[in-house]
Amino acid sequence: MSNFNIDYDREDRLGFPEIIFGTSKRIEDLILIINDYITRDKNVLVTKLQKKKAKKLLKYFPNSFYDTLSGIFILKKTSIVSKNSEVAIISGGSSDIHIVNEVFYTLSFLGVKSEKINDVGVAGINRLMNRINDLKKYDVLIVIAGFEGALPTVVGGLLPQPIIAVPTDVGYGVSKNGKTALNSMLSSCANGITVVNINNGYGAAMAAVRILNQFNK
Amino acid sequence: MSNFNIDYDREDRLGFPEIIFGTSKRIEDLILIINDYITRDKNVLVTKLQKKKAKKLLKYFPNSFYDTLSGIFILKKTSIVSKNSEVAIISGGSSDIHIVNEVFYTLSFLGVKSEKINDVGVAGINRLMNRINDLKKYDVLIVIAGFEGALPTVVGGLLPQPIIAVPTDVGYGVSKNGKTALNSMLSSCANGITVVNINNGYGAAMAAVRILNQFNK
């Protein structure tokens, strides 16, 4: 009896494959699962993988890729044609870069082009104001912030596109672990903002893909 | 100096007008604000308005509409052409109807057609399974649930469209006030689900409108 029961049908059903949550899996199980994917000629995306385990996987699977900041591990056999639609990844501070990269690499894995607009937090709002016209060209805005999480509210009041807000665990005291940023985004007085779990960069990317797939098919 | 400072430019900027949060405003202030909208030939949407105050507004503004369940108040001078795209409003139990209606009337106010699929909670999952094929035709799925909030997870595993999950305050004990449903939706193991605040039906509707506006323009 196997410990795994992979949902291979997911890609046909939903338009994206099953993703592997890396944090709490053992290295020996990860190898078994990835080999199973390879056998079926599937691409592999592992999220939130610790460095120590990644090192072993990189050795074991020579053509794989790992981003230290985000913990994203990718093994991509088939090339995916990029879609025309584009996503902007807007972040408040350079400390949020681990989640910016998680979004970026997940989108890239799923064949979606995106651009990073870093470090435009609202404490120096001119930095954002200068970029507003540029931002109008993207189809989906993913807005990432820690601390008080005010950035999606300001963006949401200035731009009309679909907005997916991602709270991060950057902060200390009452904003430690991201709860304040999360609650702030959920309470936003800017209308029509949606939110994902704290640090859930790959979830935000997939929400963007659900939108793009629906309208670009 | 006035107490109000209405953002009349919002419709041009974002594609939907400023909405009035009714709960904590006094009746005399609501009348002032609504008259100001009327003068400028704008439609009015008030959310989460208490019955007692609604009664007075209905008398004061003869052509207005009020939904007791959701607390939505509408005063619509101009007729809005309905968009082709459609939204499904899926709910777990008949106790969630106050939020189902908040979504429904907000979408209707913004000119978007939607359909209600009530009472398909996962405790009798066959009810949902029977509807899966029907649900494939909608562009956006808004999924509403209280208690343990499992419905968006199951829907998200079965259908590929953009999903906006709305937790409700239906429940008692640990699920009182909707925190459990909210956290459950944010933690969903189904990928790419986005979430709005507890009972934030009109926010979910506006998130759907952001998506539809972006791709139907």
Place this chain on the structure above:
Amino acid sequence: MSNFNIDYDREDRLGFPEIIFGTSKRIEDLILIINDYITRDKNVLVTKLQKKKAKKLLKYFPNSFYDTLSGIFILKKTSIVSKNSEVAIISGGSSDIHIVNEVFYTLSFLGVKSEKINDVGVAGINRLMNRINDLKKYDVLIVIAGFEGALPTVVGGLLPQPIIAVPTDVGYGVSKNGKTALNSMLSSCANGITVVNINNGYGAAMAAVRILNQFNK
């Protein structure tokens, strides 16, 4: 043995008199305390007083004043010379008016002139941007907001004065009771913002008076 033990020396020691917290005191005790103040020729400020009890006090003390929105009750025998310094009371939405008024009347009671800048919430940030130059002339900024509480962060990034942020209990779902606005203000990425308790308008006013007294003596 009396139930009261009033700190009459406070005005000499701190520059402002003892304030009476009205919410949990019985009407008969309030009358006793106020009469005691009158006997000593002191002005009286009662905060967060319920309407029902206020009605009785207004009858009992003919020259008294009561503001229904904020629950402030004032009985002012001696005239107080207004200070030159001025305070701006900036608020996010017209729902925050109960706390705006609590600040305004407390400052007025303590002889400080202030001006209200209502309804400049960050969902329509142009409303605030238009006022920035005006706001430079005030010595202290008191910034009031509910929901996600982002306003003090944006103000703090644009203006150099002392800023006292007041979270309000306006909101629902995760922002019910003001905890989210409070935590958001405490976590602000704008530097040097200070915060008071949820709905503590009179505390913010007194913090402003501590600053003004220190530098205008």
Place this chain on the structure above:
Amino acid sequence: MSNFNIDYDREDRLGFPEIIFGTSKRIEDLILIINDYITRDKNVLVTKLQKKKAKKLLKYFPNSFYDTLSGIFILKKTSIVSKNSEVAIISGGSSDIHIVNEVFYTLSFLGVKSEKINDVGVAGINRLMNRINDLKKYDVLIVIAGFEGALPTVVGGLLPQPIIAVPTDVGYGVSKNGKTALNSMLSSCANGITVVNINNGYGAAMAAVRILNQFNK
């Protein structure tokens, strides 16, 4: 005066022996306690034992067994006849395996046969649907899940047996530490589900044994 006061009478009274909570006991105390059990010809089950301490115990007690994933340590002198009744251990994801194993080995220690049905989480509900008929043959269902903890609700809506739900600490953001899965299971709209503490696999096993003992005697 000894530091220990073991409840040797428990097996006669309750049908299962006292279990040793390993996490916060020192290695020297564990050895003393286990030797005391051996002297009285009792079997030993230590739960949630850290690897480092387990290594020492394995050396000290040559015939002992330790499962790294669950932290279960067993020293079984007498052979226990297996009961006919069977328990199904159903889990949402392969990350929950540490608790699956805690249930499995505790049941095995207490002489109860069980089977593991891994990785049937509701994001790919077909995996569970395919197993429903098989699952009807078990007397008790122990259902284990982390993240949003929706699995017991779906199982509880499909199957009539006694269900013991075990939330795990698998997740991050709002589901970190298992609180969301716990609250979700307690709030389940599927009727008659019971719940144990987060990660309390051995408690679930013992609850199953209480049921089996009552009806198989």
Place this chain on the structure above:
Amino acid sequence: MSNFNIDYDREDRLGFPEIIFGTSKRIEDLILIINDYITRDKNVLVTKLQKKKAKKLLKYFPNSFYDTLSGIFILKKTSIVSKNSEVAIISGGSSDIHIVNEVFYTLSFLGVKSEKINDVGVAGINRLMNRINDLKKYDVLIVIAGFEGALPTVVGGLLPQPIIAVPTDVGYGVSKNGKTALNSMLSSCANGITVVNINNGYGAAMAAVRILNQFNK
């Protein structure tokens, strides 16, 4: 399109019918639902129904029954043969009687005999000790307590049967709303106790029925 989507198949699937959660349903919807049940010759159990709405239902459905303490409403057309197995409902204090009755009437509705053992809280543990022998004859023990919720732990250390613990909202300060009793029961050092949501008397009853059905068929 109806607002209701009743799971009539549930009784065949699970051995008990769908139960109606009364708190958040409107009286007009309850009447519609109940009439629908009557048409199909089903018994009706409504839980947590407010007095005001119950009065109207009692008038509308002449043979119905309502228990003021628990808010249970029953309309029972067909007579159900009582099972031989019995359940003990043990409670800590006479303040818990609303939940004791919810368990009692739900069991009675489902054809299960039970007995109430009230007011045996651990502050006077002799009251429980005197009943231990009597308690050995029941197949399932449902143990109900508010405040610190210690009763299930003591019962669980003394008796071997399946135990379902129900925390109640009786208490004040830190035990207000039942969270302390819930956490205390989940943390119990007595092994094999299972727990349901705060005040979830009918859920405990149904968990007992799942056990009894499994072994008495």
Place this chain on the structure above:
Amino acid sequence: MSNFNIDYDREDRLGFPEIIFGTSKRIEDLILIINDYITRDKNVLVTKLQKKKAKKLLKYFPNSFYDTLSGIFILKKTSIVSKNSEVAIISGGSSDIHIVNEVFYTLSFLGVKSEKINDVGVAGINRLMNRINDLKKYDVLIVIAGFEGALPTVVGGLLPQPIIAVPTDVGYGVSKNGKTALNSMLSSCANGITVVNINNGYGAAMAAVRILNQFNK
């Protein structure tokens, strides 16, 4: 079968009788219980009794006493000789009087003399400093405070007697419901302070009686 199971032996065992928690008991049950006490020639103390129910009891039991502020109801048949030891009841503000009275009347019911020292909160610390010498003569100090709950810390640093701290629910924002005062007292940097539940005035009185009984017997 009765709903009540009174612990009449408690007075012999512990030195004080069973106390009746009034809040969640129905008036008809209270009358039954009190009559049962009367039959056995016992004194009756009901705590936290609502006014409406108290009115009925006062009519029913002519010689009974009720304190509106604290909700204490007393029916005292036998006269109790006062002990020589004395307790000081020190409170921060006149808003805490409901709990001051609960302590006072419970002590009085149990035959212990006490004195109230009201309104000596630390915002005007001179009020407390002036009383320090007087306070040295009491055997036990019960210190009551809401808001930030700092009073027991200051008292504990100045006086050597046993100190029982009682947090009250007086406050708003983060100190609403007394959690802040409770945590502040538990964290006190003054050594050897003990704490009871929020608003648990009668518990503090009984803790004092446990001390006095132990040393005055």
Place this chain on the structure above:
Amino acid sequence: MSNFNIDYDREDRLGFPEIIFGTSKRIEDLILIINDYITRDKNVLVTKLQKKKAKKLLKYFPNSFYDTLSGIFILKKTSIVSKNSEVAIISGGSSDIHIVNEVFYTLSFLGVKSEKINDVGVAGINRLMNRINDLKKYDVLIVIAGFEGALPTVVGGLLPQPIIAVPTDVGYGVSKNGKTALNSMLSSCANGITVVNINNGYGAAMAAVRILNQFNK
């Protein structure tokens, strides 16, 4: 300007000296403070001192004592005559021994004799019942428990002495960090129990000393 400002007058004022909280002080500061105590011929008690820092202190101060389990460090120059009164230290499980020892050594440091009654948790209540008569001879009972913290409630229902309850951080899931045990003790239905902070063994010891000092002088 020194970093320290020791309260040398405390012993005269309160009957016990200032205690040093070791956890967050640097080793070099600890040495300075202890030397300062030595110069003034005072005994030294450091609490919650980490092993690594203790090792250095033990080397530096040759006659000092350190208990690894509790983190208590003692340097006692003068011999203290033991008081006749005695304290019982009652604990639920052998995992609580770190706090048992903190109480024991603090009492010993302050010249008070105590006895440990370990491992009498309520899951095997006979172990406590067997000791009740022995326990009657102590003047103060300190009762220590983690997990669900039920032990003080049971002890408080059986014995009349002053009881100081100490919650510990032993547990996992909802009882991790001791919050459940704390709330359970504060909510105890046994009357007159007082509580100290989680793991605050030395505070409990000092509360006992306050009682003993008051009555034995």
Place this chain on the structure above:
Amino acid sequence: MSNFNIDYDREDRLGFPEIIFGTSKRIEDLILIINDYITRDKNVLVTKLQKKKAKKLLKYFPNSFYDTLSGIFILKKTSIVSKNSEVAIISGGSSDIHIVNEVFYTLSFLGVKSEKINDVGVAGINRLMNRINDLKKYDVLIVIAGFEGALPTVVGGLLPQPIIAVPTDVGYGVSKNGKTALNSMLSSCANGITVVNINNGYGAAMAAVRILNQFNK
């Protein structure tokens, strides 16, 4: 495209430069940012920098300064003329020294003189009382405390200046992580105290600078 977007205009706009939050930035990014500051002839302040990363920076930038206790890193090219105004940094215990230093070095970086008044916690209130007259000469009081956080309340009742309260993470049990000290300061019954986030020493310093800049220009 760079990862950084520094707000170089901040000093002109607000009177103090952008500060670098060190905790979550990588060493290679810190070096890039600092070099960028150097190029523009700006002073550099990094807060909450871990020791390991500081060591590398100290080597890389030879004239830099690092304070181990507070984690403050400073690289100051230009000399700043000290302002006449002075700030008092008052702290409760010597364990708070990490935050005392964060305030001290931030003020020093911004050209403001300050003095440390350490270890005057309210458990030995005489230590504070002896310093009251000295404290009258400072323009702003920054009051720092962990555990129950009572110090700002006592200071606020005795002195009239602007007070900025800083809760620290010093404590354990319910005061672990500083939440209790924070809530206690926000709830203070002393009027006009303002509060910053837990451990936010540099924020308090900047709030003081906002005050001093406003009145000393």
